[in-house]
Amino acid sequence: MDEIQTFQKMIEGSTNIVVFTGAGISTESGIPDFRSPGGLWEKNRPIDFSEFMSSPEARKEAWRRKFAMEEVLGNAIPNSGHLAIAKLYEQQKIGAVITQNIDGLHQASGIPEEDVIELHGNTTYAKCLDCHERMSLDAVKVKFIPDEILPHCEKCGGIVKTATISFGQAMPVAEMRRAEEEALNCDLMIAIGSSLVVYPAADIPVLARQNGANLVILNREPTPLDGIATLTLNREIGETLSAVT
Ligand code: NAD
Ligand code: ZN
Numbered sequence: 001m002d003e004i005q006t007f008q009k010m011i012e013g014s015t016n017i018v019v020f021t022g023a024g025i026s027t028e029s030g031i032p033d034f035r036s037p038g039g040l041w042e043k044n045r046p047i048d049f050s051e052f053m054s055s056p057e058a059r060k061e062a063w064r065r066k067f068a069m070e071e072v073l074g075n076a077i078p079n080s081g082h083l084a085i086a087k088l089y090e091q092q093k094i095g096a097v098i099t100q101n102i103d104g105l106h107q108a109s110g111i112p113e114e115d116v117i118e119l120h121g122n123t124t125y126a127k128c129l130d131c132h133e134r135m136s137l138d139a140v141k142v143k144f145i146p147d148e149i150l151p152h153c154e155k156c157g158g159i160v161k162t163a164t165i166s167f168g169q170a171m172p173v174a175e176m177r178r179a180e181e182e183a184l185n186c187d188l189m190i191a192i193g194s195s196l197v198v199y200p201a202a203d204i205p206v207l208a209r210q211n212g213a214n215l216v217i218l219n220r221e222p223t224p225l226d227g228i229a230t231l232t233l234n235r236e237i238g239e240t241l242s243a244v245t
Helices: 003-012 023-029 049-054 056-075 080-090 137-147 173-185 203-210 237-244
Strands: 017-021 094-099 116-118 121-128 160-164 188-192 214-218 231-233
Touching: 003 214, 003 231, 003 237, 017 080, 017 173, 017 203, 023 080, 023 237, 049 056, 056 121, 056 137, 056 160, 080 094, 080 237, 094 173, 116 173, 121 137, 173 203, 188 203, 203 214, 214 237
Parallel strands: 017 094, 017 188, 094 116, 188 214, 214 231
Antiparallel strands: 121 160
């Protein structure tokens, strides 16, 4: 049996699959990941949360990058990898998708919002960091693009940021709790397109494995969790998932 057949058998033999995705699943939709050659980190060092909070210049840089990326993100559509996962969801093989991505493409592929657990938030809208009031990107854009005026909350005057979780920022409590529950309840976790080096997100596949679930890692290159995986597939995501669904 080759590794694709082994993967397929594991999917068929599982009753509660949970998928854990990273930036790699969206590269085939034209969104660069962080760590691949040509990825975002080669161009821009990430702005961590304390820097964002303490420096107006860092906030301006964060918004400049956000709007520069908007064309790519705004026009991206789900690729064959997202669609294969949506198909397994529709067949009730998958109960939930836990994602580190902020692009909303799992929802766009047809998985209902309540079953997409976003560990690192969402970049398609903004939020006040004090009172959590939502603000549309358009509302930020009308002032920022012409004059680089930084957004402030209309309700409380707080600092406004995209609704994403930056390095150094606290993880969303409800989402982490739900992800842990899903990890403990699944019998197969498939980690797809993640370098599995960003914590605490990478604790989720570890938790599933420690609790007795099978763990499949599908990623072009090796990850630090390969040693605990039941099966590691160093392959392209779209064609691999299409082959087993
Ligand atoms: P990462 O960039 O660290 O790792 C992505 C992995 O996917 C790499 O190991 C790469 O080899 C692999 N990969 C890329 N394209 C692939 C393909 N077609 N087939 C197989 N493997 C492929 O991403 P990460 O682990 O998600 O961590 C980065 C953080 O950056 C995340 O927390 C996420 O929030 C954020 N991020 C999100 C997006 C997005 O929403 N699309 C994009 C960039 C970064
Ligand atoms: Zn506010």
